[in-house]
Amino acid sequence: MSDRRTISVTINGETFERNVETRLTLADFIRHECLLTGTHVGCEHGVCGACTILLNGQTARSCLMLAVQADGQEIKTVEGIAPNDQELHPLQQAFQDNHGLQCGFCTPGMLTTLLEFLENNPDPTEREVREAISGNLCRCTGYQGIVAAALDAAKRLQAGA
Amino acid sequence: MKPPPFTYHDPRSIDDAVALLAEKDNAKLLAGGQSLMPMLNMRFVLPDDVIDINRIDDLSYIRDEGDALVFGGMTRQRDIEFSDLVAQKIPLMKEAILNVGHRQTRNRGTYGGSLSHLDPSAELPTVSMAQDAVVSVRKKGGARDIAMADFPMGYMMPSFDLDEMVTDIRVPLWPEGHGYAFVEFARRHGDFAITSSAVLLDVADGGRIAKASVTVGGVWPAPLRVTAVDEVLAGETGSAELFTDVAEKCRDIDAMEDVYAPAWYRQHLAAVLTRRALAKAFSRAANGTEMTLR
Numbered sequence: 001m002s003d004r005r006t007i008s009v010t011i012n013g014e015t016f017e018r019n020v021e022t023r024l025t026l027a028d029f030i031r032h033e034c035l036l037t038g039t040h041v042g043c044e045h046g047v048c049g050a051c052t053i054l055l056n057g058q059t060a061r062s063c064l065m066l067a068v069q070a071d072g073q074e075i076k077t078v079e080g081i082a083p084n085d086q087e088l089h090p091l092q093q094a095f096q097d098n099h100g101l102q103c104g105f106c107t108p109g110m111l112t113t114l115l116e117f118l119e120n121n122p123d124p125t126e127r128e129v130r131e132a133i134s135g136n137l138c139r140c141t142g143y144q145g146i147v148a149a150a151l152d153a154a155k156r157l158q159a160g161a
Numbered sequence: 162m163k164p165p166p167f168t169y170h171d172p173r174s175i176d177d178a179v180a181l182l183a184e185k186d187n188a189k190l191l192a193g194g195q196s197l198m199p200m201l202n203m204r205f206v207l208p209d210d211v212i213d214i215n216r217i218d219d220l221s222y223i224r225d226e227g228d229a230l231v232f233g234g235m236t237r238q239r240d241i242e243f244s245d246l247v248a249q250k251i252p253l254m255k256e257a258i259l260n261v262g263h264r265q266t267r268n269r270g271t272y273g274g275s276l277s278h279l280d281p282s283a284e285l286p287t288v289s290m291a292q293d294a295v296v297s298v299r300k301k302g303g304a305r306d307i308a309m310a311d312f313p314m315g316y317m318m319p320s321f322d323l324d325e326m327v328t329d330i331r332v333p334l335w336p337e338g339h340g341y342a343f344v345e346f347a348r349r350h351g352d353f354a355i356t357s358s359a360v361l362l363d364v365a366d367g368g369r370i371a372k373a374s375v376t377v378g379g380v381w382p383a384p385l386r387v388t389a390v391d392e393v394l395a396g397e398t399g400s401a402e403l404f405t406d407v408a409e410k411c412r413d414i415d416a417m418e419d420v421y422a423p424a425w426y427r428q429h430l431a432a433v434l435t436r437r438a439l440a441k442a443f444s445r446a447a448n449g450t451e452m453t454l455r
Contacts, residue, residue: 003168022169022211025202044163045199052265058239059265064198066191068169069215113265134350135263 007071011036012080022068027051029067030077038078038108042137049136052109053077059116078108081115091115091153100149102140109136114150122158126151164201171213175299175328178214182324183301185210190326192235192274195266220273220328223247229334234273234327238285242267250334253291253341253359257284260343263351273327279317281417282354282379286313288343290384291359291376294332298325306331313383339363340446342438345378346430348421354379355422356430358411360438364446368399375439377431380416387411390435399443401452408436 008017011034018033030039030053042048044063051062054076081089091114094100101107110133117124117132124132129150130143138146172178182188189208191197192215200206214220220235223244230250232241241247241258248255261267261275261284275285276296286309289296294309298321307320314320321327335341345357357378363371373394375387389410397403411431416424440454 002166005169021166023164023166023201025163025198044202046195046266049263049265055268058268060269061195061265063202064194064266064269066164066169066194066198066211066213068171069194069213116264131350132264135265 005068005071007068009034009067009070009073009075011075011077020067022066024067025063026053026065026067026070026075027062029070030062030075033067036077036079040105040108042105047137048106049109049113049133050106052112052136054112054116057116059113076112078111081111089115090156091118091149094149094153094156095146098149098152099145100141101145106136106138106140110138110146114153118150118154118157122154124151124154163204164198165204165207167208167211169211169213171216173216173218175217175220175326178212178217179299179301179324179326181210181212182326185212188212188323190214190277192277193237193266193270194274195262195270196274196278196280214326221271225250226331229331232272232330232332234271234329236272238262238267238270238272238275239264241272251288251292251332253343253361254285254288254332256341257288257343257357257359260284260345260347260351260354260357272330276312276330277319277321277327279313279319279383280353281316281382281384282345282357283384284343284345284354284357284378287357287359287376287378287384289330289332290386291361291374292332292335293374294330296321296327297329297331299328300325304328310386316382335361336363338447340442340444340449342441342445344434344438344441346434356380356427356434358431358434358438360435360442362394362399362439362442362446362449364399364443364448366448368443368448368450370394370397370399375435377411377414377435380411380414380427380431382417385414387414387435389413394439399439399449399452401440401454404439404443404452404454405436408432408439411435 040050042050188210191213340362345354361374416427418424443449
């Protein structure tokens with residue numbers, strides 16, 4: 001006998017209404033119920049940061065929330081960052097240009113984390129960038145490319161690119 | 162799907178939440194979820210009922226009551242981080258909060274949740290202990306206040322009952338111009354500290370210490386107020402020799418030992434970090450003098 005609820009969550013502007021088990025994590029809801037597999041699940045206990053999404057504009061780890069807690073809320077995932085199918089967001093473009101990713105597993109979490117960070121801090125120092133991504137693990141890049149991408153993106157966003 | 166099966170409740174008022182707590186035998190309150198959710202995902206806890214208190218509106222606030230700031234139990238760590246009131250009146254908390262996890266976890270994590278979880282090295286309980294905070298808890302048909310000194314009962318075990326929940330935390334303010342410092346040692350930024358030291362100094366004219374409060378986190382099973390140090394400092398004039406000497410008392414603490422650090426290392430860190438924190442706090446006090454201790 002499972003405890004279920006019908007919830008309605010807006011993800012990247014689209015509303016998803018689903019009947020789910022209350023113990024379902026938000027990360028699994030996004031991936032398995034809404035089929036938005038851009039959000040990655042790494043450690044499932046809040047350490048790796050890969051599942052980071054924006055909840056009402058603020059970053060949160062979707063493995064540390066229940067889907068039912070997002071009922072009636074607005075979420076943005078990595079799929080919602082680019083302005084359209086043809087173009088990348090300046091932050092994504094900076095990642096591509098600066099070798100900010102290799103395998104891509106940590107990238108959705110890095111992008112969502114940096115999106116919120118650059119909004120609050122449009123002209124960061126390298127140290128501030130490193131602190132901002134300290135809750136996101138990357139096993140490929142050694143972080144150098146990601147830090148370069150974030151600093152480059154800050155410049156592009158300030159120039160209105 | 163990793164959490165074990167449970168029945169989910171999302172009460173809209175404190176009354177409803179405590180009524181559920183009274184009724185359910187094996188229930189867990191879900192605050193910010195930054196500790197409970199990992200524990201559920203790893204199945205370290207197997208509650209029959211999860212009572213989510215995120216939809217209770219009147220539990221999140223920071224109120225200025227003149228001699229104290231009062232925080233709602235569900236006040237997010239993020240709100241503490243960005244509060245001008247906190248930065249101005251409880252600078253120790255502002256300094257400490259930047260060491261609490263990461264932006265993504267501070268956006269969700271709460272003050273009341275952190276106290277209830279009571280990790281021995283968590284920053285907010287350590288600061289609460291240093292500031293002599295008073296925790297208000299409610300249960301069905303009753304409420305009471307618990308002084309921070311009486312709040313920890315043991316390792317990750319607060320002294321309130323299973324049918325009680327934290328509603329607010331009253332943090333008394335220190336005089337304007339007081340010295341403060343929070344220093345910690347963690348393996349990586351944002352990790353739980355192996356050891357931390359929180360220091361408050363009320364410094365009178367000429368550098369005489371009117372009152373001192375020293376608390377270490379991560380050393381003992383709960384944040385520990387090192388009263389032996391407080392007592393020696395009171396009435397003395399701050400100096401590098403005094404601080405170096407008195408911080409050595411931290412080596413007498415009956416320290417914990419785990420896979421990350423043996424007891425002697427925690428005692429060592431407690432002494433070193435307290436020495437540094439004392440110097441930093443004294444430098445920051447309006448009547449103190451600049452001092453750095455390694």
